[in-house]
Amino acid sequence: MQMTKSDKQEIIFRFALTLLVLLALNFLLPRMMPGDPFSTTSSDVQGEEVVVMTQEQREYYTHYYGLDLPQHEQFVVYLSNLAHGDLGQSIYYKMPVTRVILLHLPWTILIVLCATALSLLIGVTLGMISARNRKKGSDRIMMAFLISFAEIPSFLLGIIILLIFGVYLHMFPLAGAVTPFAHYNSVFDQAGDIAYHAALPILTLSLAQLTGVYLLTRNSLISVSTKDYIRTARAKGLGEHIVWTRHALKNALLPVVTRTGFMIGILMGGAVLVENVFSYPGIGSTLNSAVVGRDYPLIQGILLVVAVAILVCNLLVDRVYRHLDPRVGE
Amino acid sequence: MRIVSFLEDTAGSAKKIFSKFSIEGKIGVCGIALIVAIAILAPLISGYSPAKITGGSLEAPSSTHLLGTDELGMDIWSQICYGARMSLFIGLAVALIAGIGGGALGILAGCLGGTVDQLLMRSVDILLALPSFPLLIVISAFMGPSIFNVILILVFFSWAKPARIIRSQTLSIKTNTYITAAKNFGATPFYLLRRHILPEVLPVLFVSIISITSYAIIAETGLAFLGLGDPTSKSWGMMLHYATGFKSIYFTPFWQWWLIPPLVALIFLLLCLAFIGRDLEQVLDPRLRQAGGA
Numbered sequence: 001m002q003m004t005k006s007d008k009q010e011i012i013f014r015f016a017l018t019l020l021v022l023l024a025l026n027f028l029l030p031r032m033m034p035g036d037p038f039s040t041t042s043s044d045v046q047g048e049e050v051v052v053m054t055q056e057q058r059e060y061y062t063h064y065y066g067l068d069l070p071q072h073e074q075f076v077v078y079l080s081n082l083a084h085g086d087l088g089q090s091i092y093y094k095m096p097v098t099r100v101i102l103l104h105l106p107w108t109i110l111i112v113l114c115a116t117a118l119s120l121l122i123g124v125t126l127g128m129i130s131a132r133n134r135k136k137g138s139d140r141i142m143m144a145f146l147i148s149f150a151e152i153p154s155f156l157l158g159i160i161i162l163l164i165f166g167v168y169l170h171m172f173p174l175a176g177a178v179t180p181f182a183h184y185n186s187v188f189d190q191a192g193d194i195a196y197h198a199a200l201p202i203l204t205l206s207l208a209q210l211t212g213v214y215l216l217t218r219n220s221l222i223s224v225s226t227k228d229y230i231r232t233a234r235a236k237g238l239g240e241h242i243v244w245t246r247h248a249l250k251n252a253l254l255p256v257v258t259r260t261g262f263m264i265g266i267l268m269g270g271a272v273l274v275e276n277v278f279s280y281p282g283i284g285s286t287l288n289s290a291v292v293g294r295d296y297p298l299i300q301g302i303l304l305v306v307a308v309a310i311l312v313c314n315l316l317v318d319r320v321y322r323h324l325d326p327r328v329g330e
Numbered sequence: 331m332r333i334v335s336f337l338e339d340t341a342g343s344a345k346k347i348f349s350k351f352s353i354e355g356k357i358g359v360c361g362i363a364l365i366v367a368i369a370i371l372a373p374l375i376s377g378y379s380p381a382k383i384t385g386g387s388l389e390a391p392s393s394t395h396l397l398g399t400d401e402l403g404m405d406i407w408s409q410i411c412y413g414a415r416m417s418l419f420i421g422l423a424v425a426l427i428a429g430i431g432g433g434a435l436g437i438l439a440g441c442l443g444g445t446v447d448q449l450l451m452r453s454v455d456i457l458l459a460l461p462s463f464p465l466l467i468v469i470s471a472f473m474g475p476s477i478f479n480v481i482l483i484l485v486f487f488s489w490a491k492p493a494r495i496i497r498s499q500t501l502s503i504k505t506n507t508y509i510t511a512a513k514n515f516g517a518t519p520f521y522l523l524r525r526h527i528l529p530e531v532l533p534v535l536f537v538s539i540i541s542i543t544s545y546a547i548i549a550e551t552g553l554a555f556l557g558l559g560d561p562t563s564k565s566w567g568m569m570l571h572y573a574t575g576f577k578s579i580y581f582t583p584f585w586q587w588w589l590i591p592p593l594v595a596l597i598f599l600l601l602c603l604a605f606i607g608r609d610l611e612q613v614l615d616p617r618l619r620q621a622g623g624a
Binding site for chain 1: 460462471557558570600608
């Protein structure tokens, strides 16, 4: 598969086109929503403190946020602000959207990256065990179980995990990312507390992605294990373990690398729901509260960050893949 | 007469396909049949209306309320029965519209080629590259929560996959020499479509319709769970939404009969669909059959 220059241009063109569609959608959608950001200006989520605005105040704020301009002018303003890294002012949190996102994004990145690492680790290990015992009972049982397991969507899995480990066994906290009002004696204490709170969301997300990695590793290993160089390695007298890890696994992991990029994308999407299950203060919970509060700029910002992250991941994977496999590319 | 023989044919081939299913596939078919029966017979077997207050608040399961009641005193078993209607209806409606529509577009793109094909595949590429779930949340928030809107949005996001699969199938069928031969014998495009392309494409389309059904059910549940479902409907996802939204549900025993039933019902439904989908794929796709499912 030769990667020509026009292929490269094609990929970048597709990336740009998708980005543009996304920006347009991102701009238009919140504006078509029913209601406006000033219909419920309350200071807390429960909506117990509803401030009703007078007509003058409403007009003042509509003008202040530029919502009275024609749509196309708003779009131009939106794009030029975006180019300056300005995502606007969150109406609900009353601070710049970039800051709201920066406050919550690290939590999402934390659980997504940990979940990716964990599912890769477990998936590749299980895949190798399965491939080495191919056609034996343990392989069949493992495969049947994991395939069925993959059909459970991540947030339902999250509720089950929350019920088992949080509610029934009291092993993990039910919500949040840190213990409220906690004082830490050391950095390790703090890290421990964060890990303790992140454990269940990470477990949920990684279990949801496990099967994909497992199947890919297993199938890829099985097809690699019939190659000539594996026979050569065995003929050289290498031990079975080294043949499988050094020779087979190294070559079988290429498709897994591609998968990782897509996985991060899927996990970002899945995190939106899973965070809501565990009330984890990441970007997914924020998106939900922004939708409830009709906080246009915040919704736009979050959608943009999530979408661009997913697109860039896919683009990067393409690069990494070509770097790893010299047969692809110039 | 033709309709009768057609029905007999369909029943016959369905029986043949069923006999080739694995045990899991058979469990899947029976499970779906059970859920469909519950959905259809809901008024008979539920005993209560799902939206009427028929008991005390949060009663534990008993002989009067099989699975207890929710916070407003509505019967949970009857909510499960009527919820099955919602999940199945949304799943099937989305899958049929998106599957048949996407399939038709795919065949069209494959047969016509040229600009139509380019344009269609470009949109498919973009649609598949967009992060669907965050967008789903935002779009359904803006369209307002109603069953119709949820179906519309889900169709918009799920027609691309079958379109792409069917297009590539159509293209590969078109290269066969028997198509050229048929053309030389004066076959019209419509004849080719009916006689050669459709029979080859339909099994694949059927498998993707089943996978869209589960996708739609999952997506509807996810949206409802976030509170973006139809508030007047009692779908299983809405039940999850109300139960998890109830303050301190995890500190009380209420989750045992309020949260577990919709959870179990959903997972059961999704597993059944997955079993059927996997077996159908193996029975209908000749290439997989040759590989022996290895």
